[in-house]
Amino acid sequence: MTVLSNRVLNRTYLRRQLLGGRETLRAVDVVERLVAVQGQESDSPYLGLWARSSAFQRAELAGLLQERTVVRSALLRGTQHLCTGADYRWLRPTLHESLERMAGRAGRLTGCDPATFAEAAVEVMAEGALTRPEIARRLAARFPDVNPAELALVVHLKFALLHPPPAGMWGHHGRVTCVPAETWLGEPLTPPDPGTLVRRYLAAFGPASVKDFQVWSGLTRTRKLFEGLPVFRDEGGTELYDLPGAALEDDGGAVPVVLLPEFDNAVLGHADRSRILASDDRPLVMPGWSIVRPTVLVDGFVAATWSMTGSTVTIAPFRPLAARDRAAVDEAAARLVDFVAPRTGPEVRWE
Incomplete structure (x- = not known):
């Protein structure tokens, strides 16, 4: 089994993350390439895209959000990310199991019948764009024995909600509202597709281990999804999987200095982050x-x-x-x- 040095992994990773040299790329293509762009801080996606594309301007991402081509939501690890609207339709259902687990840890909703709670939440969210505190207050009126903060966090994780502009705009630090994803996109969500998520992950983050993928995505019991893929080892002996025919970089070559924003997935994309x-x-x-x-x-x-x-x-x-x-x-x-x-x-x- 071929052993990949840490520098080969580094140079390959930089190339796949579009950090080996700023290219002239459309913002939507960068977002799609990366699967989802960390958006925990409002300005971070803009800085992450700027670090990768010499053509990027702030107005480009703002326009994509306003046009609903790119959307903002709680996705990987329950944190805010931006992805294309087309990807969201399968990505959110694929991450649903992980987000459901997080919702269960966030609040037990003691005394709430799950079906009754879900029905009430859907009714509240149908009232229009609401902030999480507004959703929590409405639900607290129906479930007075539950901590409102738990209600807000559970709804945030349990339901497919998007945060429309002005959330996600450059410099925005005000109200963040929530709307049902299918209402905002005008299309239904599609079935989960974990196999596609593995392939998309490897295209942007590979070669990578099963644990790397699980830490990045929050999904568990995914080893079977890697069966039949090419296998390498890193210098520590960990098995790394990749896409068939995917290019590997050599360990030389100059790369530019890059300034990345906080929470960038280039730093968070693996369990073992020593390649970067x-x-x-x-x-x-x-x-x-x-x-x-x-x-x-x-x-x-x-x-x-x-x-x-x-x-x-x-x-x-x-x-x-x-x-x-x-x-x-x-x-x-x-x-x-x-x-x-x-x-x-x-x-x-x-x-």
């Missing part, structure tokens, strides 16, 4: 539960975190960088400022 993030550096990127800092890739690996205030980008390297790498980071940070705040002059600070 050294295990010793993981606490610097993920210092606590639900915290994933914006990262800087140098030579293909996470080498620093970054933050931005106004037009000032602050770089926090994990260890000293060579002069040429610092200069490349400075240039990438200046391009970021030009994208985020084009009317201001950039300033880069190093910690």
Whole structure:
């Protein structure tokens, strides 16, 4: 069985994630390629698309959301993601089992008959675009013995709800409303398709292990879906699966410095993230539960975190960088400022 070095995995991963060099791609094609783009923070999808496509402009994604070509919803691991409307129709049913499990852990809804609760939730959501607190208040009137916060979270996970604009717009931090997905899309959802999800995952994240896929998707009992696929091993002996005929990159070649937003799936896409993030550096990127800092890739690996205030980008390297790498980071940070705040002059600070 062929053993793939970590650098081969890194270079292959960068190519599949569109991070080996910014290409001229439409935003909808990037979203589709990545299966779903992390959208936990409103600006993150814009920064993630900008990192991958030199043609990307903020208005492009805003237009896709307004046209319903791209939608925002709780998907992978129960967190907010953007995907195409066409993909959502099969992706959400495929993730339903995982989200149902999360809903069960989030709130037991003691004293609620599940069928009665589901019927009441459907009736409430049919009233129009409502925020999660508004949905919870309406349901709490019917189920006064249940914690409203639990009601809101269970509905968020249990039902196929989309968050229409202005949610997902650049800089939006206001009300986020929920609408039934089939109402917003004007089409019914389709049956689950876990086999397609595995293939799409490998196209964007492979070669990868079964555990990698399960951590990324939240699905369990998926090993049979990988049967018959080409198998490799990493340097630690873990079996990695890939699509038949999928290209592997060599371990050389220069790659650009990349600034990724917080929660980007390029960093979160595997159980073993060593192909892009050294295990010793993981606490610097993920210092606590639900915290994933914006990262800087140098030579293909996470080498620093970054933050931005106004037009000032602050770089926090994990260890000293060579002069040429610092200069490349400075240039990438200046391009970021030009994208985020084009009317201001950039300033880069190093910690």
